[in-house]
Amino acid sequence: MNMSNSSHPLSELMITACAEAWRDAGEIMVTGIGPIPRIAAGLAKHTFSPAIQITDGEAWYTSEPLPLGQSHQQPVYEGPANYDRVFSTLWSGKRHAMVTPVQIDRYGQANISVIGDHKKPRTAMLGVRGFPGNSICHPNSFFFPKHNKRVFVEGEVDFVCMAGYNPDRYPRGQMPKGLDLRLIVTELCVLDFGGTHHSIRIRSLHPGVTFDEVQDNTGFPVTCPSAPIPTTCMPTPEQLAIISQLDPEEKRKRS
Numbered sequence: 001m002n003m004s005n006s007s008h009p010l011s012e013l014m015i016t017a018c019a020e021a022w023r024d025a026g027e028i029m030v031t032g033i034g035p036i037p038r039i040a041a042g043l044a045k046h047t048f049s050p051a052i053q054i055t056d057g058e059a060w061y062t063s064e065p066l067p068l069g070q071s072h073q074q075p076v077y078e079g080p081a082n083y084d085r086v087f088s089t090l091w092s093g094k095r096h097a098m099v100t101p102v103q104i105d106r107y108g109q110a111n112i113s114v115i116g117d118h119k120k121p122r123t124a125m126l127g128v129r130g131f132p133g134n135s136i137c138h139p140n141s142f143f144f145p146k147h148n149k150r151v152f153v154e155g156e157v158d159f160v161c162m163a164g165y166n167p168d169r170y171p172r173g174q175m176p177k178g179l180d181l182r183l184i185v186t187e188l189c190v191l192d193f194g195g196t197h198h199s200i201r202i203r204s205l206h207p208g209v210t211f212d213e214v215q216d217n218t219g220f221p222v223t224c225p226s227a228p229i230p231t232t233c234m235p236t237p238e239q240l241a242i243i244s245q246l247d248p249e250e251k252r253k254r255s
């Protein structure tokens with residue numbers, strides 16, 4: 001992508017875009033998995049969503065986001081965030097996670113399990129983990145550091161771990177009530193599920209990126225609004241300062 005006209009690197013732009021997933025989220029648990037979503041959750045808490053509940057990424061709720069790589073700092077713990085509490089919370093719907101699957105398809109079905117034939121996978125990864133339950137209980141968003149047809153696949157994902165808006169996957173086409181897929185942030189653009197029948201729609205293009213570039217790197221048709229497509233908002237000086245504080249070792253640039 002061409003960001004030569006921009007004074008801000010891509011990682012900060014993507015963090016700022018990811019944080020928007022949780023704007024005005026209220027008192028819910030927020031989980032950002034991986035450096036960029038995690039910094040974004042901290043940014044959201046420090047700015048427009050002070051009530052969100054975040055963890056140390058291990059087993060505790062903390063009152064402030066912990067800077068990445070600063071495990072020697074003593075956080076203020078608010079209470080345990082062990083699996084028991086995490087599952088009670090997520091089943092109630094009061095949580096919004098942002099995750100990075102290895103594949104996603106036109107329905108938002110996402111894969112973190114295997115690539116290739118299930119019986120003899122080319123690559124085996126995490127397994128379905130908490131994706132099935134998460135996807136039918138609470139909102140989910142996605143971050144993809146690479147936007148290409150290997151990730152945004154042409155057909156269905158090789159293993160449906162996270163449920164999506166595919167009517168053929170449900171008895172009588174009845175989608176689960178809790179299914180709520182929100183935002184997709186990539187290196188090229190921001191997308192959502194706001195097209196007809198929840199089709200994936202372009203929401204903004206990062207500076208210097210064209211719609212054709214997004215479409216050429218996506219294995220299925222991307223819905224394009226008729227109005228001019230907005231440009232993804234640049235981070236403000238305040239947001240840049242918070243990002244530096246949340247990631248003093250600049251791990252975001254290696255994500």
Ligand SMILES: CC(=O)SCCNC(=O)CCNC(=O)[C@H](O)C(C)(C)COP(=O)(O)OP(=O)(O)OC[C@H]1O[C@@H](n2cnc3c(N)ncnc32)[C@H](O)[C@@H]1OP(=O)(O)O
Binds near residue numbers: 099103128129
């Ligand atoms: C909330 C819960 O339930 S917990 C789960 C939440 N987890 C996440 O959000 C996961 C975040 N993502 C990750 O941690 C990582 O992306 C993982 C663990 C899924 C995969 O990480 P890695 O093993 O480092 O994957 P990596 O990208 O290096 O790929 C390894 C191999 O897998 C295969 N692979 C990975 N992605 C793809 C893909 N989209 N298409 C085809 N093959 C792929 C390839 O063979 C690749 O090797 P190659 O690049 O040499 O061809």
Ligand SMILES: O=C(O)/C=C/CC(=O)O
Binds near residue numbers: 031097131
């Ligand atoms: O798969 C896991 O380890 C955990 C699932 C619950 C979660 O989404 O945090």
